[in-house]
Amino acid sequence: MSGSAVSDLLLSVDGVTIDYSGFKALDNFSMTLNRGETRVVIGPNGAGKSTLCDTIIGRVRPSQGRVLFKGEEIQRLPEQQIVARGICRKFQAPGVLPTLSVRDNLGLAARKDRRWWKSFGAGIPADEKRAVEEALESVGLTHRAGVEAGTLAHGEKQWLEIAMVMATGAELLLLDEPTAGMGPAETSRTAQLILGLGDSRTVLVIDHDMSFVEQLAAPVTVMHQGKFLKQGSIAEVRADAEVAAVYLGHTA
Amino acid sequence: MPDLSRLDPLKPVLPWLLLALGLVAPFALSAYDLNLLARFMAMGILALGLVLIWGHGGILSLGQGVFFGLGGYAIALHMKLADLPSGEIPDFMVWSGRDSLPFWWIPFSSPAFTIAAILIVPTLVGALFSWAVFHRRVGGTYFALITQALALAFSTLIISRQDVTGGFNGLTDFYSVFGFGLSSPGTGSGLYWVTLVVLCIAFVALRWLLASRFGILLRAARDGENRVRFLGYSPTPFKVVAFAIAAMLAGIGGALFTLHAGVVSPALIGVVPSIEMVVWVAIGGRYSLAGAIVGALLVNLARDAVSSAFPELWLYLMGVLFIFVVTLLPRGLAGLVQGKAA
């Protein structure tokens, strides 16, 4: 990685605290992401990983601290404006739109002009059409494009949602447990999908599945009780006594 | 859910069947029955708007009577003034002790102003009202309750200002509209044709709208408003526009209804009638435009038959019907036609 030249910095979470009436889901938490980087965030259940995504995307508002995207504060912007700046998130529970077809789900995601007065019409620009077909292809849902998304199997829903997040063209993708409920083969395929994005996107992945994390071969940030615990390669994190204690402490 | 609708022969022909019936009716029905049918068709125009907001937008409004009433009162004001010898004021104002028209009545003597008011006032009120609620992210049951409160406030206001609104009795005794005598048979069938044309235009326009990206986004916001936000859309304007369109259709329906019925009154636009409007659509099928028209026609036909014989029975019967449909046929009668009851 090329040092940390200021121009490489895409996201910085700076001393953020999320307070649920006294309980701090995030406690003075900080981290940064560079352009093109893939980062894995792990931590025991309840460590605050989903809350970190919630904070970046504007679903919850920090009582302290700032979130900077491309150098600008975004922690007070409405959700759709944060998305418009180039951040998109896959939720932990699959969030596809159940009564829309798979293709329409992707069409909404790929749409560039999201203003309401541009919505009167059925025509779809050629580049958006292409983006939708590519997204279908990439997650192997082309043959399912016409069915209602609510009828998909759990794994297919996960992929559809990942494809939606990718189709938005966002620069920063937040993937909250993208392999939850997937078998080993599906998990590998998801890893390939993320690796296939290359340097063009910055990706923050939250996951428990260590084989998945290994396949991603990305730096790992460990969280515990809303705080930053450790950062390093998978091997380093695995060998770390503190990290082991945290996980053991929770499973014991 | 497999798409059974394509297998079913009735679904694509239902709108054409309705149109054929609409075209034949003037030659088959007595003037009295034709007038009745025209009233129900005017209600069908309002019902189409409920398919848009309730079926596809997930927005339950228990206050459509307000917009129906705004359209109805607008045309009623015009007809009251049109029939008046110059310099006089409507008789109910005289009885209430007034000696001049309220200022806001005056422009309704112009036909152009009246038509503009029918189209614009309900739309604008619907847009402002729904924006005020939706932009605070209030929705669901709370929204339904607020619309019901609006219906109550509106009918109460009309009743309490008897001197300028005609109060509980409403406005009636109209003789002509835009120069046509209402008692002549030609006017009756002419108004029927106007209603049929408006109903068809509304049907085609909504069908187009629901198939457009706007319709897709409205359904998306119904299924997951937050999901839509996190895809970068602001759902509020989509919901507000849908609500305004439904209000406009209710206003047009109200104006046409008033022409056919020869009366507009708080009893036709208050809380209970507003709930009945939802029942038409629940029974006909809230996802289906044709279903909603059928619902409005059938329920009102039944209401006419039952309430002339047993006036007290109607409300109970309607309640039972509503519960039956909501529990067993969430897609209404249209769901039966489409082969999917659930």
Ligand SMILES: Nc1ncnc2c1ncn2[C@@H]1O[C@H](COP(=O)(O)OP(=O)(O)O)[C@@H](O)[C@H]1O
């Ligand atoms: N809306 C909420 N109200 C109160 N507590 C919450 C809320 N959302 C999350 N929490 C708590 O915050 C902590 C962190 O949650 P979360 O970010 O979902 O953890 P995870 O790392 O498993 O994704 C948990 O203890 C959870 O119970």
Ligand SMILES: [Mg+2]
């Ligand atoms: Mg989580």
